[in-house]
Amino acid sequence: MREELAALKVPYDEVLERFLGKEDFYLRILKKFLADQSFEGLEQKASEKDWPEAFKYAHTVKGLCANLGLTGILDSVVPLTEELRKAPYDEQAIGNYLAEAEREYRKAVEVITALS
Numbered sequence: 001m002r003e004e005l006a007a008l009k010v011p012y013d014e015v016l017e018r019f020l021g022k023e024d025f026y027l028r029i030l031k032k033f034l035a036d037q038s039f040e041g042l043e044q045k046a047s048e049k050d051w052p053e054a055f056k057y058a059h060t061v062k063g064l065c066a067n068l069g070l071t072g073i074l075d076s077v078v079p080l081t082e083e084l085r086k087a088p089y090d091e092q093a094i095g096n097y098l099a100e101a102e103r104e105y106r107k108a109v110e111v112i113t114a115l116s
Contacts, residue, residue, distance in 0.1 A: 001027065004115060007019050008072045008108050015069030030068055031114055036099075038064065045097055055084035061101075068110055076100035 001023065002012050018028040042057035058081040065074040080097035083090055 005069075005110050008104075008111055009075070010069040012069070018067070018069075027115060030115070031068075032069060033064065034109060034112055036064060038044060039101075043098070043102070046094065050092055051084055051087070051089050051094075054094075055081065058084050070104075072104040073101055073108055076104060091109060 006011055014067050016023060016026060019029070042054055042060040042061055045051075045054035045057055058077055062074065062077045064082050065071075065077060076097050080094065080101055083094050083097060
């Protein structure tokens, strides 16, 4: 599992410590990430250019990814969240960060699904 999660930039030892050293517990919680609809909500609100609502979803995704150690997604969601925090909105920057987050999210879904 460690090798697969390395592709997602998961700081394995640090995250496992957060989950009391229990790999099965971490994996169970990680699988729940697949059912969470926050990223889809972010994509939807961004496509509608509803920036305040997109910010709420981005902030939620940021927290989930931070807790689960999904650094690959986090690296683009953090600056995306900051772009969505302020007006006027830089739609080009938002689009760039969102595109990177989407790539990382799809990769995470693929890896986590394979672990199941």
